[in-house]
Amino acid sequence: MQTIFKILVIISISSLFTSCGSLSGSDPKDKKIPVKTKSSSLSTNAKLAKQVLIHPKITLLKKQVSGRLDGASSYHNIASTARGYSAKRSSYGRAPGGYVKLRRKMLQTMLYLANTKGYSYRVTAIAGGSHSRKSRHYAGIAFDVDMINGRKVGYSNPYYKAFMRAGRAKGATEVLGPGNRAHSTHLHLAWPR
Ligand SMILES: [Zn+2]
Numbered sequence: 643m644q645t646i647f648k649i650l651v652i653i654s655i656s657s658l659f660t661s662c663g664s665l666s667g668s669d670p671k672d673k674k675i676p677v678k679t680k681s682s683s684l685s686t687n688a689k690l691a692k693q694v695l696i697h698p699k700i701t702l703l704k705k706q707v708s709g710r711l712d713g714a715s716s717y718h719n720i721a722s723t724a725r726g727y728s729a730k731r732s733s734y735g736r737a738p739g740g741y742v743k744l745r746r747k748m749l750q751t752m753l754y755l756a757n758t759k760g761y762s763y764r765v766t767a768i769a770g771g772s773h774s775r776k777s778r779h780y781a782g783i784a785f786d787v788d789m790i791n792g793r794k795v796g797y798s799n800p801y802y803k804a805f806m807r808a809g810r811a812k813g814a815t816e817v818l819g820p821g822n823r824a825h826s827t828h829l830h831l832a833w834p835r
Contacts, residue, residue: 690749691723699762700752701789706732706771714770716785719744731780735772742769742782745833751812752785759808761801764789766828778816784832795828796820802829 694700695717702717712732719729723744733739748768755761767786769779778784788794790801797820806817809831816832818825 685726687744687746687749688724688726690746690753691720691744694749694752695720695724697753697756699756699760701762701764703764703766707766707788708772710734712770716765716768716770719768719770723749729769729782732770732772736775736777737770737772738780742780744768744782747813747833748783748785748831751809751814751831754812755805755808759805761805762791763787763805778832778835781835783835784816784830786828786830788828790829796826805829806831 695702702715702720704715704717705711706715710732712730712734714730714732714737723729728741728743731737731740731742752765755763764787765785766788767773767779768784769782771779771786773779779786787805790799790805793799793801795802799820802819806819806829809817809829813833814831815834816830818830819828820826822830
């Protein structure tokens with residue numbers, strides 16, 4: 643009698659496991675929905691940043707213009723965004739420190755300038771560096787450019803005006819360059835807060 647009872651117990655336990663197994667089999671599908679949504683909203687920025695990072699026409703400075711190595715260079719900002727993290731701000735001068743998420747529209751415009759407009763250019767700062775006290779750089783909505791098509795930004799650069807126009811066309815509302823105070827050698831493109 644005892645053996646029969648044992649067998650019955652084993653059978654009922656194993657059937658319990660089977661039902662659990664079939665239940666958990668349908669579980670991952672249900673669980674995928676929120677996970678997918680989360681990762682896709684996160685990865686849009688990450689995917690864009692990845693494209694910027696490996697783009698042959700976009701050069702990202704690996705240090706601050708001042709020469710500092712603080713992990714908040716344009717290269718570091720894009721590389722951490724490509725991995726799904728926020729971008730680091732600098733902690734010297736007027737820079738507030740901390741981290742910020744880069745604006746998607748700005749990343750899209752970086753790619754647009756290289757892909758659609760065909761510019762090759764160098765980015766010297768995004769969220770990092772020390773700028774004016776309330777600079778949009780600290781909000782992750784501005785980037786600076788000091789070279790376009792292999793030539794330094796300045797009055798003699800034949801590309802900078804059209805580059806600035808293209809930035810405005812893509813929603814940048816604070817576009818500065820030669821002729822604007824403190825911007826004789828670099829462009830500044832920033833989006834609204
Ligand atoms: Zn700037």
